Amino acid sequence: MAADRIGGDAVRFLVAGGLNTALTSLVYFAGLFVLPSTWSYALAWLAGLVFVMVFYPDRVFPGGRTGIADRLAIGAxxxxxxxxxxxxxxxxxxxxxxxxxxxxxxxxxxxxxxxxISRWILRRSC
Structure with missing residues (x-):
């Protein structure tokens, strides 16, 4: 059912968001040992963006679109x-x-x- 799919997508999205927050926080605070805060923040934000582009198509919205164009669209x-x-x-x-x-x-x-937006990009029909 569509409602079940939306609910599952939402739960996976929130869990992945938590993991992404943990990852980007780790990158940010680790970066502070060797970088100014602005650069550390930029590196953490970039790590989070890569995480979303790699992880979301396969794990958050399974069975959806997984092509490189779709991953770039998610990043954008x-x-x-x-x-x-x-x-x-x-x-x-x-x-x-x-x-x-x-x-x-x-x-x-x-x-x-x-x-x-992520769900629309990855769940839209061809």
Whole structure:
């Protein structure tokens, strides 16, 4: 059933997101030993992007599209949502006057966007 598939996709997406967060945090903090924070952050973000491109097509959305073009599309969509997230964060910080609230609302928005777009890319028919 479609609802079962969406639920399974969502659970796998959240688990993979947790793994991705652990990986990128490890890369970031390890990088701080030898790199400035900006470079460490960039390296961690790149590691997370590669993780998504490699892991999501086969493990998060199994049975979906797995071609190189699809993997690149996932990477591009994550990058676009990242930029939208930055803009959303700045806007919400200004409107809400609360950085923590702005962060959590932005996190919710970008998580949903990443799921919907990633699922559409990998589950769409040819």
């Amino acid at each position: 969509s994550i990058a676009v949502v990242f930029v939208l997230g930055l803009a959303t964060l700045k806007t919400l910080e200004s409107v809400l006057q609360n950085t923590a609230a702005a962060f959590f609302v932005t996190l919710a928005i970008t998580t949903v966007l990443n799921f919907v």
